[in-house]
Amino acid sequence: MRFNSLDYLFFFLAVVGPFFAIPPRLRKTWLLVASLVFYMYWSPVFILLILYSTTIDYFVARRLAVVDDARARRGLLAFSYVTNFGALFVFKYFDFFMDSWAGVMQAAGFPVDAPALRLILPAGISFYTFEAISYTTDVYYRKYPAERDYARLLLFIVYFPKLIAGPIERAWHLIPQFERTVVFEYARVREGLARILWGLFKKVVVADRLAVYVDTIYSHPDQHVGSTLLLATLFFTFQIYCDFSAYSDIASGTAQVMGIDLLRNFRRPYFATSIADFWSRWHISLSTWFRDYVYIPLGGNRSGFWKTNQNIFTVFLVSGIWHGANWTFVIWGIWHGVFLLAQNILDRYAPLFVRPGRLSHVLQVACTFVIVTLSWVLFRAASVSDALHVYRAIFTNFDAARFFPGNGAQLAYGAFGIAVLLAVETCTELGFYSRFFLPRLKPARWLAYASVVLLLLLIGVVDGGQFIYFQF
Amino acid sequence: MRKLLLSLLAMTALLFVLDRAIGAGLERLFRASANPTDGDVLGHAWTMRAPVIVCGASRASHHYVSDSLGADLGAPVFNLGRDGSWGAAYEYGTAGILLNHYTPSLWIMDVDPMLVRTPEILDRLSCFLPWAHSEPVARELVGLRSHWEPVRLLSRIYPFNSMVLRLVAAHRGQDAAPRAGFLPLLGAMSPADVEREAVGVPGARADLDTLKLRFLARAIGALHARGVTVVAVRSPRFVRAEAAIARERLDGQELEQVFARHGVRFLDLSSSAQPQWADPSLYRDASHLNETGALRFTAELADSLRAHALLPAVRP
Incomplete structure (x- = not known):
């Protein structure tokens, strides 16, 4: 049963209603x-x-x-x-x-x-x-x-x-x-429902909409030039995030309505300032699992610098394998392990003395975003040779003149979805959401909920695909 | 609990009002647009009450020059071809909706193997969503997509899902204006495309689809019941490789048999049957004629219809 289906909506109502009606x-x-x-x-x-x-x-x-x-x-x-x-x-x-x-x-x-x-x-x-x-x-x-x-x-x-x-x-x-x-608490239930709604927006309006373009391009990457492949990869960067975090939001929202807090899984990962920071924001429940059951049993950081890095690399290798039975995922894990290693080595042997400030922060976020985005090529490509073709095309055959726009309306809906996502995440990252929106602007909050529902109806992909992480 | 229920009730009421208002606005834009993809093309067809209707997929839309054919046959023609690979369900839906409003005299089906082969893609039947509230046939077809369609149709926005930008563009005159449904294609095949077709090997032949065959029978049955003459026409496709030509001949024989079973005349104007269609300058791509090709094809079709005495009857 997909979370983004009416089957789930009715299942949810059928479970939650009696849950509060029956004896604890x-x-x-x-x-x-x-x-x-x-x-x-x-x-x-x-x-x-x-x-x-x-x-x-x-x-x-x-x-x-x-x-x-x-x-x-x-x-x-x-x-x-x-x-x-x-x-x-x-x-x-x-x-x-x-x-x-x-x-x-x-x-x-x-x-x-x-x-x-x-x-x-x-x-x-x-x-x-x-x-x-x-x-x-x-x-x-x-x-x-x-x-x-x-x-x-x-x-x-x-x-x-x-x-x-x-x-x-x-x-x-x-x-x-x-x-x-569990007793019925209005604020908790409302927050849970809002979380479900936001998850649906990310999945139905953003992820599934972007998937149309991404799937078209990545099904035959050899037929496209670098500019097209770069946009498809950029779209996939947001698609995978919205798809997976949407599942987590709907899961956490559902549990929250019934008085249960699930572990946090995402914390605005594309605002990360380093690969290490990224992994403290992306699929957190998996990162902490690997920390507790692989990294620490291997010795963690207790056995010196090189052994620590070896342990980190092992974790990322295993993480890659966990994601899927394909060499692309293995290399994807290695990619992240290598960049984390490089970061650790640089920090130790050639630390860059950058004065902390807004500009350096933005540059760090941008660099991390580029590294992560390029790594998603491996995650999305059907094979290593496809991934290599994408990298080659992006760096040696950009050819903006032969850019494939696909369906213009699809691109516009996708770009709009990303813009809304980034606006909301930026407000949350900067603390506006918890400081202003949540406690004070009640009418604006309800209007926002209504707008999300209308957007689902207006530009959501009805009967969209499965969640990507279901394959894992 | 009471507070939440009241909030949800208020929210539902607000959504209901907004849904009705936005839905009504989108419907207005839709009714005003004659774009074959995102406009009320059926509404325009029944308003025009054209005695001759052309129906099919993108090849119908780009091959049958409505005004030219109308001049040749002496009766207005409306082209209901629609971009995309459509099966027999589209013919059935279109015929069912149109017959609810008036009875044309001649129904030209542009056919190719896709009409009856490969499984019907039910998701595509969403093209009938804008008529689902008013037309039983549209509701029936849309209902095949999911058992939740009746629930989704409670929303007035839903039938116009993903259409907002195109509708606004059409309203602002930024869309290509079709000529009674006909959308010309400009340009010609590139030499590379021609070369590719010369060595192309056709893929595996898909099975006949029972659902498509059933819809085809229902569409023809409904048209015949109202006294509409149905003609199946196979328009040209650029084929050059021997294997592709052989496949096209085989498909033609099969289509002829399928339509013969329903008492429908099959006119094969494909390039394997008519060698003059092997000229690449008449095509935009291997599957579609450009405007020059479409004009020539339309003239040839008119001759063929006259030769077979398949002219539209003038109805009072």
């Missing part, structure tokens, strides 16, 4: 049933995979709570990892590794017929696998007690707002919130 003790069960229905609406059979891994994690965690022997505990944790990562590997990476292996063998002069499973990727598998792993790991390190209530653990995994594309939740953050007695 029944709400967990209600949310669990709703979440299972939500997931099974897409494909009922894959719920079995979630039940299977959750059941194993439940028993592993219960054993970890009572077993003290270090070796046995490691074995239990390994069992959980193998179960969760095993499923992820089979569904998402098996064919990729087999294809890559066949490619290597062929290049070496030993052509082989690599087996392929060609399985459908269960929705949200990368997200709920990471949540399950974080749960058993936290229990292993005794940071969180083993869950006694199976239904509560299952609800943590399948809680519908964040099930398909995050934010990647942690047990310590989400599970205790299920136990709170």
Whole structure:
């Protein structure tokens, strides 16, 4: 069930209405049933995979709570990892590794017929696998007690707002919130609904509108010159942000209406002043997951400068692989790792003494934006050779005279969407939203809500595509 | 809870008023525009009550010179061709809406294999949205897109979704003015395009689509029931490669059989059947004639219609 569909609107109303009407003790069960229905609406059979891994994690965690022997505990944790990562590997990476292996063998002069499973990727598998792993790991390190209530653990995994594309939740953050007695609070519900509306705007008006141009160009990048490809890449920069952050906004808004705060996932990433800053603003729940479960266990920053950088690079490599079973994503991860490394090395060995000021701030934001935008080429291109073509065209065959404008109205709607987005984000970044808009200008606020609804009807892409991160 | 409900109620009322007001404004712009893509082209057709209607996709829109054909046949012609690859559902919808307002005498369908092959793209049926409130056929077709269409149609803006800029441009006279639906294409094929066609290999042949065939039968049935003469015409396409010519012949035979089953005469004026259409200077691209080509084609079509005694009857 897509968030940007009327199916979801009616599902949301059907869940939220009874949620406040039924006694608080029944709400967990209600949310669990709703979440299972939500997931099974897409494909009922894959719920079995979630039940299977959750059941194993439940028993592993219960054993970890009572077993003290270090070796046995490691074995239990390994069992959980193998179960969760095993499923992820089979569904998402098996064919990729087999294809890559066949490619290597062929290049070496030993052509082989690599087996392929060609399985459908269960929705949200990368997200709920990471949540399950974080749960058993936290229990292993005794940071969180083993869950006694199976239904509560299952609800943590399948809680519908964040099930398909995050934010990647942690047990310590989400599970205790299920136990709170939620009372109806006007301000919270209104904020939640406003967040959903803003998410819909970003998805339906901005992301899906830009997607029309981006998809046209990136489906045949070899037929376009650098100027066209640059605009398509720039559009994709905003498309991917609006698409993914829209999902997070709708997820967080939905949960907020029901009294639950999900982890924050985005904080205006294109205002970042460095790659490190970018990753503290982009897909925050994933960045912190990698920090807690990969970077710190590898040693973090406790083993010297070079080891720290090696750990950072490893994290970005894994992050690239997590995003997709394609070499483009691996290189995308490496790209970010390399720039972060370069930044760290520069800071240490050749620090630039730039006087802090508005101009230097703007320049830093602009440089970071360019690096991030160019990295999205790898994220969007269907293959490494396509990505290389795009880079070549942008830098050596710009040819503005042969720029392909496509449908002029589409471009205008897309540009308008970006302008609105940037205006709102700039106001938020500068603090205008929380200082003026939220507390004081009540009529303006309601007018803004009404305008967003009208824009959805006027220029929104009805029946637009899936969220990009659903493929992960 | 009460405060929220009251706020939402007030918001709904405000949205209702704004939706009605903006929707009415967009509808006005739409009714005033005769642009085949974003205008009330059907409304203009039934106002004109043209005895001859041309219907089809972009090839219809750019190949049939309405005023020239009208002069040759001695009766006004309106061209309802629409840019894009349209299947039989478009013929059915257009015929159904028009027959609700008047009965033309002759219905010329510009046909190619896409009319009955490849699956119908239901999303494209959104072109009938502006008529969905008033025309049952439009409502039926729009309903195929999603089971939520009746809910979406509660909004008066929704039928004009994504059309606002084009409607405003048309209102300000910034749009190409069609001549009774005909939109001429200027320019000629580039030598590179001609070369490409010389070596082009046609792609795999798509299957016949049962939904398209059903819509075609319904469209022809509705027209025949009202005494409208239907003619299927295949207009020229620039084909030069042997394989492409062979494919075009094969498609022509199949289309002839399809229309014969419905008692409709099929006039094949394609380049594989009429070698004089192999001249690249008559084309804007491989699929579309330029204005010169369109004028020549229209004259040839008029001759062909006369030869087959398919002239429009004059109705009182």
